[in-house]
Amino acid sequence: MDTVAQEIRCSHCGAPVEFKPGEIIATCKYCGFTTVIETGQTFTFEHSLILNKFDQKSIDEPIQAWLRGGFLKPGDLARKSKITERNLVYLPFWVVSVEAKSTYKGIFERIAPAIVKEGTIAKEYEWLVLAREVSGFPTHEYEVPLEGKIPFDFRKIEGFAKLLNSEIDRDAALELAKQQIEEHNRFLLQQDVDKIVEMKTEVTLKQMVYLHAPIWFIKYEYKGKDYQLTIEGTAGTALKGDIPSSRF
Numbered sequence: 001m002d003t004v005a006q007e008i009r010c011s012h013c014g015a016p017v018e019f020k021p022g023e024i025i026a027t028c029k030y031c032g033f034t035t036v037i038e039t040g041q042t043f044t045f046e047h048s049l050i051l052n053k054f055d056q057k058s059i060d061e062p063i064q065a066w067l068r069g070g071f072l073k074p075g076d077l078a079r080k081s082k083i084t085e086r087n088l089v090y091l092p093f094w095v096v097s098v099e100a101k102s103t104y105k106g107i108f109e110r111i112a113p114a115i116v117k118e119g120t121i122a123k124e125y126e127w128l129v130l131a132r133e134v135s136g137f138p139t140h141e142y143e144v145p146l147e148g149k150i151p152f153d154f155r156k157i158e159g160f161a162k163l164l165n166s167e168i169d170r171d172a173a174l175e176l177a178k179q180q181i182e183e184h185n186r187f188l189l190q191q192d193v194d195k196i197v198e199m200k201t202e203v204t205l206k207q208m209v210y211l212h213a214p215i216w217f218i219k220y221e222y223k224g225k226d227y228q229l230t231i232e233g234t235a236g237t238a239l240k241g242d243i244p245s246s247r248f
C-alpha cells in the first residue's frame, strides 16, 4: 500500500521534511536535525548513528560469502545466483539501557519432593527496540555494535541510502522494552524453576538513545525464483537469509 507523504518544516534549517502517516519522529535530510512531528519540537534525546562500511560493490563480498557458506545450501548457489537488488536502509532503533531485577517465587519439580524456590534475577541490558514495523526484521539476531556509534551526522548517509523515521516515541519504546525484558527474564527463570508462582520485575532506566543503523536488504535470483538476504552494514554479518531448498 502506498501512503501519501506529508511535510513539515525542519525546526533547524527550514527545509521541507517529508513524513508518512504513522511516523512520529523525523530526521531532516539536509541538516540532520531531528524533530518530533506532532509538536514540531526539537527532539531532545541523544541521536546516534552506526556507520556503514560497504558500498554497492563491496557489499557483494559478504553476499558471496553467505551464498558460498553453510551446509544447507545448494552447491551451485554462489555460482548460479544473480544479485538483483542491493538496498541500504538506515533503520531507527531505541537502545534502552536498564538494570532489571526480577524477584520470584517458583516450584522446582525436578526432584522429589518438589521444593519452593525464591530468588532474584538481576541483569543489566542494552535492550534494542526497533522503532517501526519492518516485516521480518530479525531484531533478536542483530547485536547493534554500540561501541561504534557516533553522534548522528547526516553527511555520512549515502545518497543512495534510505533513512526511515521512527513510528514510536520514547515512552512507547520504554514500555515495549520493559515488557520484553520481563518476558526475557521469565524465560531465563524457566530454566531454574518448573512453575512460576509469582514474579515481579523492577526496571531502572539508565539511558535511552535513539539511533540509526545501516542494514542492507538484498534480493537474489536463483533458478528463476527471488530470495531475500539481510546483512548488517558494520561487519557484513548476515542476519537472515532465504535458502533455496536443495535436492538430495
Ligand SMILES: [Zn+2]
Pocket: 010, 011, 012, 013, 014, 015, 028, 029, 030, 031, 032, 033
Ligand atoms: Zn534541517
